Amino acid sequence: MKEPDFNFIPVLIASLIPMIMGFIYYHPSIAGSAWMKANGFTKESIGKGPKPIMFLVAFIMSFLLSIFMWSNVTGAGGMDPNQVVDPNDGHSYVTFGHGVAHGIIFSITALLPIFVTMSIFEKRGWLWTFVNLGYWGITVILMGGLLSAWR
Numbered sequence: 001m002k003e004p005d006f007n008f009i010p011v012l013i014a015s016l017i018p019m020i021m022g023f024i025y026y027h028p029s030i031a032g033s034a035w036m037k038a039n040g041f042t043k044e045s046i047g048k049g050p051k052p053i054m055f056l057v058a059f060i061m062s063f064l065l066s067i068f069m070w071s072n073v074t075g076a077g078g079m080d081p082n083q084v085v086d087p088n089d090g091h092s093y094v095t096f097g098h099g100v101a102h103g104i105i106f107s108i109t110a111l112l113p114i115f116v117t118m119s120i121f122e123k124r125g126w127l128w129t130f131v132n133l134g135y136w137g138i139t140v141i142l143m144g145g146l147l148s149a150w151r
Contacts, residue, residue, distance in 0.1 A: 006070075007070075007150075007151055009150075010070070010146060010147055010150040010151070011063070011066045011067060011070050011147070012063070012066075013146065013150075014066040014069065014070070014143045014146050014147050015059060015062040015063040015065075015066040016059075016062070017062070017066075017139055017142050017143050017146070018058070018062040018065070018139050018143075019055070019058065019059065019062065021135065021138060021139045021142065022135070025134070025135045025138065026135070031131050031134065031135065034127060034131050035131045035132075037127065038124070038125060038127040038128035038131050039128065065140070065143070066143060066147070069099075069102070069103075069106075069140060069143045069144050069147050070147045072102055072106070072144070073098065073099045073102045073144050073147050073148040074147065074148070074151060075093070093148070094148065094149065094151060095148060095149055096145040096146070096148065096149040097145070098148045098149075099141075099143075099144035099145040099146065099147055099148025099149060100141050100144060100145045100148075101144075102144040102148065103137070103140040103141030103142070103143065103144035103145065104137075104141060106140050106144070107133070107136070107137035107140060107141065111133055111136050111137060111140070112133060115129050115132055115133045115136075116129060
């Protein structure tokens with residue numbers, strides 16, 4: 001079975017999703033105030049914000065996550081990338097919805113156990129768990145959708 005060709009552009013664009021989502025999701029009028037409360041932060045304690053090197057490192061980590069999501073939704077190491085419709089069930093694998101399904105499954109089977117376990121052992125509250133799980137869940141769902149639809 002032929003491996004899918006790596007398409008750098010959608011992987012690079014998907015790497016921006018965590019950054020864009022962070023700017024939106026962590027705005028004080030959305031989840032930013034809850035995030036600050038869950039972490040015991042104040043406006044004074046967080047200062048002027050992240051340094052540019054933090055954004056660079058975050059982008060590199062987002063790129064690695066994007067590569068993982070690409071391999072997951074495109075079937076690298078599994079499904080034939082040229083197979084647009086499964087002959088057995090008629091399901092299309094090159095859709096935004098297919099990538100969303102992968103993002104939801106990843107959120108439930110990987111992110112949920114990670115954040116709940118961290119919450120238990122770091123003695124964090126449910127607010128911390130659900131604020132972070134919400135951000136990462138929405139983020140990987142959007143990344144999966146984009147990467148599946150744009151091969």
